[in-house]
Amino acid sequence: MDAEQTDAQLWAAVVRGDGIAFAAMFDRHGDRVWRHVWRIMQHRQDTEDVVSATFAEAWRKRARVRIVDDSILPWLLVTATNCSRNASRGRRRLDRLIAHIPRGGDAPDAADVVGDRQAADDAKVAVSRALRALPPADASLIALVMLEEVPLADAARALGMGYGAAKTRIHRARGRMRVQLEAAGVAPALEEVP
Template structure:
């Protein structure tokens, strides 16, 4: 059984002229056959999809020099699929050889969990979390926006729908209350205040 080739010369002529819709119609017409050929040549569906995309990219890029057979570009697409697949396979082989020549890195222990545990257990961290939890919801919102996320007071005011002055006073009050909850800060402020 022969492959029907004629897709209409006018459709390809429109594609040559830059008509993307005409080229899209040709893509829809021939994609499955090109993909089938690519799949026969490549090891995976993913690689065959890449080859198919490259073939149609090449067809678009070189559309003025594509050879038609009996009014169809399918034969050109299939031959181009062979070339693109060979080039892709060659590139993959080179990549695998290059990767094989690089020594495997020695495993490095992950110290992040230890650091996280130390930080979570530190007296200051526990006190800061407890202090934050004791703040009012509006003070928590201001601390979150201005201190943790680094927004300006104007940005925080816009986000909260309040005047900038309100954000500044809430932020000042929240910082003062948080300082009371942190043992080191409170101790140093008492020492300075008593001097």
């Protein structure tokens, strides 16, 4: 775009859908619009949101934008003021809504939440390692019965073994897993399976 082009000339290209001309208009007037909105909003993120909304409106209404004294800036500033008012009203509505939300108890300490997640992740890793250490049939039996909560009789049938053999295998596998998990510092409940 030619820097010597007037706003009216550039805007004529914008009306035809020229994105490069629109970018040139943003480059030409974006800082002025930003400063204007900053004076109203006094918050960086809100200011950026309103400037974006202003230029989005300019693009959306490009055929109806009024150019004053060969400049689009007055239209942009009026639109920015209106967008700022809308944003402020929206912020007040949100603040009122939040004020009416019943407060729950104290939130847990973020460090405790992270610690709990790390402990859970460590337990998952330990269980995964313990399962991989088992013979494949025993690992499949443990996974079906203890992790997926499939009844032992159904798991035995799915794995092609008798109920008595499955009961013996799961008992032994549970014992081996318990030893490995305790060595890893993890002691999940490996309850008895009927």
